[in-house]
Amino acid sequence: MLILIALAVAAIGCGGSGSSPTAPSMNPAPITPTLPTGPPVFAGRVTNTVTGAPVFGYDATIAGGRLLVSAPGYVPRDTNATASTVDLIPESMFDVEFYRMFARGGLDGALQPLRVLRQAPAFFLEVEGARGLSQRVAEDLEQVARRVVPQLTGGMFQVTRWETGPSPRPRQNGWIVIERRDLAPGVCGSAFVGLTAGQIFLDNDTSCSLVGVFAHELGHAFGFTHVDVLGSMMFPRSTTNNVADAPTEMERHHAAIAYKRMPGNLDIDVDP
Numbered sequence: 001m002l003i004l005i006a007l008a009v010a011a012i013g014c015g016g017s018g019s020s021p022t023a024p025s026m027n028p029a030p031i032t033p034t035l036p037t038g039p040p041v042f043a044g045r046v047t048n049t050v051t052g053a054p055v056f057g058y059d060a061t062i063a064g065g066r067l068l069v070s071a072p073g074y075v076p077r078d079t080n081a082t083a084s085t086v087d088l089i090p091e092s093m094f095d096v097e098f099y100r101m102f103a104r105g106g107l108d109g110a111l112q113p114l115r116v117l118r119q120a121p122a123f124f125l126e127v128e129g130a131r132g133l134s135q136r137v138a139e140d141l142e143q144v145a146r147r148v149v150p151q152l153t154g155g156m157f158q159v160t161r162w163e164t165g166p167s168p169r170p171r172q173n174g175w176i177v178i179e180r181r182d183l184a185p186g187v188c189g190s191a192f193v194g195l196t197a198g199q200i201f202l203d204n205d206t207s208c209s210l211v212g213v214f215a216h217e218l219g220h221a222f223g224f225t226h227v228d229v230l231g232s233m234m235f236p237r238s239t240t241n242n243v244a245d246a247p248t249e250m251e252r253h254h255a256a257i258a259y260k261r262m263p264g265n266l267d268i269d270v271d272p
Contacts, residue, residue: 039061039062039063040062040081041060041062042060042061042062042067042069044083044084044085044086045084045085045086046058046060046069046071046085046086046087046088047085047086047087047088048074048087048088048090049087049088049089049090049257049260050089050090050253050256050257052087055071055074055088056071057071057072058070058071058074058088059071060086062081065080065081066078066079066080066081067079067080067081067083067086069086069088070088071088073090073091073092074088074089074090074091075088075089075090075091075094075096075268075269076088076268076269077089077269077271078269078270078271079270079271080271087260088269089257089269093253094253094254094257095250095254096267096268098227098229098250098254099254099257099258099268100267101225101226101227101228102224102225102227102234102251102254102255102258103116103223103224103225103254103255103258104225104267105193105225106225107225107226107227107228107236108225108226111266111267112225113263113264113265113266113272114223114258114261114262114263114264114265114266115193115194115195115223115263116153116194116222116223116258116259116261116263117153117157117194117196117222117223118196118263119157119174119196120149120153120156120157120158120159120160121174121175121176121196121198121221122160122161122162122163122174122175122176123142123145123159123161123162123163123175123176123177123178124163124164124165124169124175124176124177124178125138125141125142125162125163125164125178126164126165126166126167126168126169126178126179126180127164127165127166128166129165129166129167129168130168131168131179131180131181132166132180133180133202133210135164137210138164140210140211141178141210141211141214142159142162144211144214144215144218144245145159145162145214145218146158146159146162147246148215148218148219148233148245148246148247149218149222151246151247151252151255152218152219152222152224152247152252152255152259153222153255153256153259154252154255154256154257154259154260155256156259171197171198171199172197173196173197174196174197175197175198176198176199176200176221177198177199177200178199178200178202178214179199179200179201179202180201180202180203180204181201181202181203181204182203182204183201183203183205187203188202188203188205188208188209188213189201189202189203189208189213189214189216189217190217190220191217191218191220191221192220192221193220193221193223193224193225194220194221194222194223194224194263195221198221199221200214200217200218200220200221201217202214202217211245212244212245214245215233215244215245215246216233216234216244219233219234219247219251222255223258224251224255224258227251229248229250231244231248232244232247232248232250232251233245233246233247233248233251234247234251
């Protein structure tokens, strides 16, 4: 609010002679009052990552361009101060050590930033070519992909495009290319982890369980890494009692959380 103050100048008599008063200024300088200042306040919404329900009783602090949000029973979130909606991971069923293995590569080495895909990829599989699979096996793998992809992404993605052909294709953005290859002894499959131009290699060794191996490599292609829990799809070794061809409930739960985050999200819940 601007406050205008007019200054009045009074005429003063001197020696019996009158003098004219000085005219006041018609454009006095405005005075801007000093308003109280304080730290910025978060005015957005906070929700549950898993259910989408509102979270109440949270604390939100903005400092240095970062927003830190916490609430009882939830994992704290460190994100950009411009965020208008923040979702918090409920501590129930969330195992940070499992998440570090499964989504951050902790079992294979140093923790890595999250590498989830941002769009549903298409698939290409060589069939009946020099390195192709039979049409029957190709149909089995397609069904695995159609079942596993939604489970790896919290229902965010489906298999919307599946193509086969007698000739190999090079890697290209937006596709996962599946190819047969002679891998190292004892290795049944390999894949690039969370790349927009993905590729899965399946070994020619007929002793490998292609269905289980393919499901495991799909996990890598969608950004996930090895876990040391026997019976899990992402267990690093195929054994007679570990031929999982679908993610466990633990893997599905943590995969759905990971796919609610942007690539580059860090431990425990720090956005880039």
